[in-house]
Amino acid sequence: MKRISTLLAAGLCLLSLAFLASGCSKQAPQAVQRQEVLIGTNLSLTGPGEAYCRSTEQGVELARDILNEQGGLLGKEVNLVTVDNHGKADDAAMAVQQLSTRHVSAIIGPNMTACAAAVMQPAEALRIPVVSPACTDPDITVDAKSRQVYQYMFRATFIDPYQARAMGEYAMENLHVTRSAVLYNGESSYSKGLAEFYRSTIEARGGTVTAFVDLADHDGNLAAALDAVRQDPGQAVYVPLYDKKAREVIVLARSSGMTTPLLGADGWNGPALAKNVDPAYLTNLVYTDHYANDVHEKTAETFAERYYEKYGEWPDSYAALGYDSLMMIAEAIRRGNSDKPQQIAQELAKTIDFTGATGHIILDSNHDAIKAVFILTFWEGEPALLEKQPAVNIQ
Structure with a gap:
């Protein structure tokens, strides 16, 4: 019995070695080269x-x-x-x-x-x-x-400080704005950030922000918020809102007789505004963007x-x-x-x-893009390039 056990053990050992040898003789699987x-x-x-x-x-x-x-x-x-x-x-x-x-x-x-x-x-x-x-x-x-x-x-x-600064500088240097109101949405980090950066730019250059109106303070009621801006709109109103809200502000302001220039940011999405707003309302509008078809x-x-x-x-x-x-x-x-x-x-x-x-x-070192800012308006109902501001590193 002992001899049989010994022979069995030896056989199993040889089988294991043979298995290992056969396994080792094969090359290790190689990583698949993607095409x-x-x-x-x-x-x-x-x-x-x-x-x-x-x-x-x-x-x-x-x-x-x-x-x-x-x-x-x-x-x-x-x-x-x-x-x-x-x-x-x-x-x-x-x-x-x-x-x-x-x-x-x-x-x-x-x-x-x-x-x-x-x-x-x-x-x-x-x-x-x-x-x-x-x-x-x-x-x-x-x-x-x-x-x-x-x-x-x-x-x-x-980044937002970059485009808000560009709009503030353009407003003061080209539109001769020294007094400006701001209408923004405090519940949006995008809108709030731009509003604050724009205000800083205007004030740093000796201008005055006449009103800093948050839509959220008016429960999102655009008419009420716009009425607050009308109290002292200055020479231009900065409206850093996304396209749908911006569209509503533009239509409401122009349809109610407000002709003060409205300034915006990339969230306006000019082509979308052009498609969805009566060309008669697309007047005295200026906004920052990343690109223009007529460049x-x-x-x-x-x-x-x-x-x-x-x-x-x-x-x-x-x-x-x-x-x-x-x-x-x-x-x-x-x-x-x-x-x-x-x-x-x-x-x-x-x-x-x-x-x-x-x-x-x-x-730049923060992985942010240093690039030109496009300043656009609307001409005959379509986005049109006013100016391409050169790249500036604001770090």
Whole structure:
């Protein structure tokens, strides 16, 4: 019995060794070499911000098409993985997780402040570079408390202090405004931030803010808020609201006989205003934006023509920012000769000479875009360029 047990044990041992030997003779499985570069998009395609996020997505799609016409990146086809965050912060954070499992090289979006803020920690933890095309809040690339720069958060747009300063300076220097009112929405960090930055600009240059009216103090009643502004509107009223609310203010002000110039920010979305507001009301309006269809620069003109060919309409600034976001990522991939997320992040931080549809872009040490600000008005019911203010580093 003992002999049988010994023989059995020896046999099992030999079998195990044979199994191990056969296993060791095989090469270790190698990582699958992807034949495509995957880029994720994390935008609100249904829900709040849907209109301008769809424009952004279309701009990204056009950039993908052009890159593939040029042979792709690193000899690989560029493909998109799209996740709809519905304009919700929780969904935006979850989208980063979902896109990570798809092994994307980088993520474009979100645009909206709350959604962009929600992806900062997941992006850092998963080490995936995120480029926000249109979020202008200063605190999505830098920790608000520690002022530490997030290594994986970037943007293709200027920040709110930048555009508010541009509008304040334009109002004082070109419109000769010395007294100005402000009508804003205190429940929106975007609107409140712009209002405060604009007020600081006016006052720092010796001007006076005659009224600083918060819609929230009037329970969102536009008529009541506008009446408060009318008490002393100064020579212009700054209205940093998103397009729908801005549209309501413009229509209400002009239909009630108020002719005071109204000034706005990128949230006005000029093409959307042009489509939805009677041209008779589009008078004495000036706003800041990222792009203008009538700017005569080769990259911008080519982008606009290709966009029109693909979609049958002229692009807005959000489409241009989406386009630039992917092209900026593509340049980082080429520069680093790698589609690995960590390498892309390192190269994005070195962006100093990128020219896109929205113009020349330098990313500063906070990963914010230093670029020109477009000052627009409306002419015959369509957005029209008044001035392109040169890039200034306000750090």
